[in-house]
Amino acid sequence: MTRRLIVVGGGLAGITAALTAADAGAHVTLLEGRPRLGGATFSFRRDGRWLDNGQHVFLRCCTEYRRLLDRIGSTDKTVLQDRLDVPVLTPWGTTGRLKRTALPSPLHLSAALSRYPFLTLAGRARVGVAALALKRLDLDDPRLDETTFGAWLDRFGVTERERAAMWDLVGVATLNLTAEHASLAMAAKVFRTGLLDTNDGADIGWSRVPLQELHGDAAQRALEDTKAEVRLRARVSALDTLPGGGFTVTADGATLDADAVVLAVPHEDAARLLPAGALILDGRPTDPTALAGLGASPIVNLHVLYDRPVFREEFAAGLASPVQWVFDRSANLGLERGRYLAVSLSAADDEIDRTNHELRERYLPALERLLPATRAARVEEFVVTKERTATFRAAPGTGRLRPYARTAVPGLALAGAWTATGWPATMESAVRSGLAAAQVALPSLDLDPGRVLPTTTPGAFPERTTTP
Numbered sequence: 001m002t003r004r005l006i007v008v009g010g011g012l013a014g015i016t017a018a019l020t021a022a023d024a025g026a027h028v029t030l031l032e033g034r035p036r037l038g039g040a041t042f043s044f045r046r047d048g049r050w051l052d053n054g055q056h057v058f059l060r061c062c063t064e065y066r067r068l069l070d071r072i073g074s075t076d077k078t079v080l081q082d083r084l085d086v087p088v089l090t091p092w093g094t095t096g097r098l099k100r101t102a103l104p105s106p107l108h109l110s111a112a113l114s115r116y117p118f119l120t121l122a123g124r125a126r127v128g129v130a131a132l133a134l135k136r137l138d139l140d141d142p143r144l145d146e147t148t149f150g151a152w153l154d155r156f157g158v159t160e161r162e163r164a165a166m167w168d169l170v171g172v173a174t175l176n177l178t179a180e181h182a183s184l185a186m187a188a189k190v191f192r193t194g195l196l197d198t199n200d201g202a203d204i205g206w207s208r209v210p211l212q213e214l215h216g217d218a219a220q221r222a223l224e225d226t227k228a229e230v231r232l233r234a235r236v237s238a239l240d241t242l243p244g245g246g247f248t249v250t251a252d253g254a255t256l257d258a259d260a261v262v263l264a265v266p267h268e269d270a271a272r273l274l275p276a277g278a279l280i281l282d283g284r285p286t287d288p289t290a291l292a293g294l295g296a297s298p299i300v301n302l303h304v305l306y307d308r309p310v311f312r313e314e315f316a317a318g319l320a321s322p323v324q325w326v327f328d329r330s331a332n333l334g335l336e337r338g339r340y341l342a343v344s345l346s347a348a349d350d351e352i353d354r355t356n357h358e359l360r361e362r363y364l365p366a367l368e369r370l371l372p373a374t375r376a377a378r379v380e381e382f383v384v385t386k387e388r389t390a391t392f393r394a395a396p397g398t399g400r401l402r403p404y405a406r407t408a409v410p411g412l413a414l415a416g417a418w419t420a421t422g423w424p425a426t427m428e429s430a431v432r433s434g435l436a437a438a439q440v441a442l443p444s445l446d447l448d449p450g451r452v453l454p455t456t457t458p459g460a461f462p463e464r465t466t467t468p
Helices: 012-023 063-072 107-115 120-134 144-148 149-154 160-175 185-195 212-224 267-273 288-294 356-371 372-376 427-445
Strands: 004-008 027-032 043-046 049-052 078-082 085-089 095-099 204-207 227-231 236-241 248-249 253-256 260-263 297-306 313-317 324-329 339-345 379-391 412-414
Touching: 004 012, 004 248, 004 253, 012 027, 012 063, 012 212, 012 260, 027 253, 043 212, 049 212, 063 427, 085 427, 107 120, 120 160, 120 185, 144 185, 149 160, 149 185, 149 324, 160 185, 204 339, 236 267, 248 260, 248 297, 260 427, 267 288, 297 356, 313 356, 339 356, 356 372, 356 379, 412 427
Parallel strands: 004 027, 004 260, 027 227, 085 313, 260 412
Antiparallel strands: 043 049, 078 204, 085 095, 236 248, 248 253, 297 339, 297 379, 313 324, 324 339
């Protein structure tokens, strides 16, 4: 008799766990409280148009996320650069590019740095020395999570200008914190994996279609093809263990029985739903309230529709401007005229409580300083989307608060970008967490995870080898 796995949560972590388990032969039921799949990567309708809640890009080094795209048939709906190429704009008109060559790492960025106008000769030398020091760090050393990336950069004499021009330009978008607040462990992972371990890891990819089409809709079709049951608008209120093994899951007043459960929800929801004694931190059962220490870091996105073309690039980074990154998403809307620009603001603690009017008054002039063509254009629409709890807060000390997929309860696994994947809170982290959860849950269903889990990426889904 096929045994049932219930996956709670329909974001990328839950989708990955559900698809992996269904491919292994499990009877899967996925419960999602919202009317769609996709989790934190979704689109919404406004005035007949699809707008994404945020600009979720990926890198070539995001191997498991890219494998998920293949699995749900969405790879052809994305673009991946042949080589990293990032335009950098300033309010005073000076522009630069961070563009790699085909040389091996770290030489692949040497030409770009030699021509990068925002670093002095001494600044370029300090970047090089710090980069070589990053390559020597042991990413498994827990001491890296005891200090900030900013304090570590200070050891090399990195100036505030150099930090903004190079390190925060990349780090803020991936860590959702500035260097002065981010854990050195997480920053080292980002720069090592993306920029230093290989020459092509940081090549940037993005979606050509609305995120809902890329992730949620495609994943639902893929799950239905495996005969998995997808229940939307099914908000889970309780998860209980049964005396003889197994679980009951309560969703909207109805109770479902399961032989195994993957809890793929945000950490604040996991803390509420986890049975007593289930959470393991540092090898010991821990009160789930400890997960509150992961905190939250917000993201704000601005969606600006102009009446004419105003931007020649598909995206660019801003320097010495409140605009961090700006993307031309006009193709997503199929615009025949006008341009739709999306401004992504990570580590948005100073912006999250500003009103839409305040954000408009601050950012439209900032766009005019970066993109002179916007000065003559008419703003037809200005929309703000806010994610107050977009990611966990990757500050020092949070590493020990990120649990592995395995819990103290047999058959119960955790998933989510906040779990101990070794990655910051990215789409790649979410997918890897789903793989790790499937690795834990499938043996409880008498199924072999080795039949379906990828084996080409060492350490793709870290997991403790011992249990308490």
